[in-house]
Amino acid sequence: MGGWFQDNGPLLGLALLDGIASAALIFMVAVGLNLVFGVLRVLNVAHGSLFAIGAYAAASVGVFAASAGLPAWASLPALLLAAILVGLVLGPLVERLLLRRIYDEEPVLQLLVTFALFMILEDAQKLIWGVQPVSFSTPVSLLGTVDVPFGADVIPYNTYQVILLPLVAVATLAGLALFLRRTLTGRVIVAVTTDREAATAMGIDARRVFLLTFTFGAMLAALGGALSAPTTSLVPGIGASTIVLSFAVVATAGLGQIEGAALTALMIGIGRSVAVTFAPELEVVVPYMIMVLVLLVRPQGLFGVVETRRI
Amino acid sequence: MTHALSPSRRQMLAAGFGSVVLPGTLSAQAPAQRPTELRIGVTTFLSGPASVFGVPGRQAAEMLAEEINREGGIGGVPIRLFFVDEAPGIDHLVGEFRRLVQNERVDVMFASISSGSCLACTPLAEELRKVTLLWDCGTQRIFEERRYQYAFRTQANATPEILAPLLYLMKTRPDFRTIAVLNQDYAWGRDSWEIWKTAMDVLKPGTRVVAELFPRFGATDFSAEVTRLLALRPDVILSTSWGGELDTFIRQANERRLFERSTFVLPLAESSLERVGRTLPAGHIVGSRGDHWHQHPRPANPQALQRFVEGFRRRTNAYPIYPAYHMAQAFSALRAAYARALQGGAAWPSDAQLAAAFNGLEFDSPTARMRIREDGQGLEPQLIGTTAHTDRFPFPVLDNMVIFPPELVTTPVGQNSVAWLRTLTPEILARVPDAIRAG
């Protein structure tokens, strides 16, 4: 075992770096989904579409900014702006027009409403952005690379992926934790997450909280998309593969648990990159294996709270 | 509710689906009337990641159909296209295939981008006795595992498309010793690597494979793979990936200077050149699944190529990529086959007569004269080149191009590709034509 580490330690180190970078993106998408689920109790399948639309919008805004002659550094705020816009427009629209009508319905209907929305948005994206891969990598080239020593060699890494993305993820986590614990609105959200009936009985306007949370969740999804846009090529179908991964994160983390989402994202990200290095065949099943293992040991998810059973 | 049983209701049911109920007994051999329109069913990707090929294919088809109809149609009959999306899955696709054949009564099918779709549709076409042109799918298995009477391929297959870049690599960079592969994890990625490895093992034994990476089909990030390739420093990196995945891989490899460490061989990168632009550095090997290149150095008919390229650009604002050329080949073959069947004032061909016309058929692609062999396989030249940057285009162009004649790189009739590749000897390199400099 010691010999193995001696031989593969440096490789493992590289895999950790890659894992952290990909965990940052997974966290950004999953945390929004988890927040929305925690508060609204609606598993939003269309979260993946919001991610995709955020990504496409960011790329469009970035390309537009570049063609308008704005300096390259402007591309970073442009990403943020695009995500916020997508969240602010689509979030309330979806909540008001669709979700609000089905809060009292069975979970399966709520799930299917968002599934229907997902199907509609999938084709809508194609109508707007076409099918040719769209990309916008200015932020990545802007920030350049950092050289990581590897034996006698060096491995260049994208600063954007290994430094900026994890920083943004940590900032989001810390910001969310502070917001939920220290601000009144945040505490109201936590109250609704923990016990909707009691919170409503105490005079909290649950509808307002739902609208707020959903918009916020939509913004997080779009932000995840916007942040991932510079690292990849956007093609039809990215929403579908994103959402299924986020589902795994939410169920593993425990419902509504943001710290759980962070830990799970880290486990999945690192698990996958370690798999790529040492056992590439296992890479695709890593997220699901982690989920099944965690749920075997902790049926409520990593950070989940055991709910009192209804009598 | 007794009226529900009357035939009028039955007809309404079917007529509601935009078609007429016709007796199901029309046989393929029955003499045919000259139809009022020639119906062509086209299966292609209209959604999902492979729509990067499917939609240009569709755009080319629509452009060509308009062109043909302006000129009076095929054999005086105007053509009409019916598109089907391959993305929802094979079970849906075979249903749609049946609908087009049995309900819309198409005269001919153009089947599939995906090899999986082709493998499912070709036997079905045979059962339904409907002429089917495999217009884009790559799998070499189709005609090697079975003979078909109604299916024909109007382009090459995976074997020449992979053997040609290998020969090009051996000719231009003969002294590579290590190689890594990064392919999409699905049939094309796996099969193309098997073809490459089989041929490489006999043509350049002792080459060490340092990594075989098959990331999930549809992966959006290759950071971990790029890290591994950076650490391994192989002489050559092969990737038969395409679409968004290839774009992402090229971009990440460029950002992290992987192109400086290894020579890339990208047999499908012609379809990504315009999108990735100068992100793809000079000096790497690119193919186009055929001899498809808008700056082809020696097209058989320069005017035809230019008209096709300009027409496509006007319509789509982009240069045509290989599926667009493949679509043009399917149309050209279809025209030639009808012309052959109608020769000497013959009556309108039945399905069987039309199928017979495809055997040994010769037709023009925008760049070459092509032929369909007796086993149904098309013979198509392969153009491979090395990327170069010029001031004329905002994206890399091909230089040092080698145009491989199809006879050199295609598995002979009746042989299995893998078995045939094992019989190759390094002597084949001597028969590779000389490179052509970009003009």
Added chain:
Amino acid sequence: MTLPRMEALLGLLVAALLVLAALSTPWMKFVLTIALAKGIAVLGILLLLRAGQVSFGHALYVAIGAYSVAFLAPSIPDAALLLPAAALVATLAGALIGLFVSRYREIFFGMLNLALSMVFYSMLEKFYHLTKGTDGIRVPPLTAAGMTLDRVTFEWTVFATALVLALAFGAFARAYLLSPMGEALGAIKTRETRLEFMGVSPRRVLLSAYILSAMMAGCAGALVAMTTRHVTPLLSYWTASGELVFIAILGGAGGVLGPFLGAIAYELVRVYAAATVADMWQMILGAVLLLVILFARGGIWGLLSARAGKGAGA
């Protein structure tokens, strides 16, 4: 006329209409066979829905059934043997997985099923040398109970088998839901702890429904494989599971006829949408689903039975 009797009569009427429609064009027969198969799978989902549990991964068992046929067909090329074999494999898989997932409720139940179906999907893609990956496996021409049939007769045989199975499973599911087991299922949804007070193990109740649903989905998968004669991993992708739940709601979860009405409507809308606007069929399906949920929550069956109820009252 009472509702149950109406259900039975309506079931026979629908069956008769299906035969007529299948006679009208060969392609319709194909579409309806698929619809019947999916209806059978959705019937299993319906049992679980009665317990308030949504499996977002039942395409797993459809895929297991279909792949069983594809794998076994070269050695036993007979439909009459393959169908029970596929059902058996799916039942065993359902029993094994059911032991694990029946401990979970609601989102965890749904997500675990989803995860397991995605694991299966990934494995089908990954073990290329066994499964031919995304290209899938072609099912060779099959015999039926020893008889070699031509293509059209074989298609009719599969259609008839699907129809008979649909009627049989439908009748069985109705009896099951009316039995004490069915009542217990309903109790899981409303007051699970009460079951325990009564000495009934909710887990066992859910498990038995789960195994039944796996068997039905396995039969459905076998029928799909025999009809399309080509299986691919997409059969177990999460959107395929979503489709099954979609059909359950579209048809209406109130009666056993719902899944079949839903599946027929779904397939027809899908092919019609695909035929008119090939690149926007998803949007059309999504819009239909939204309309059903927002304005006709009982699904097609709900609309029908409401009308029947009114008729009976008048």
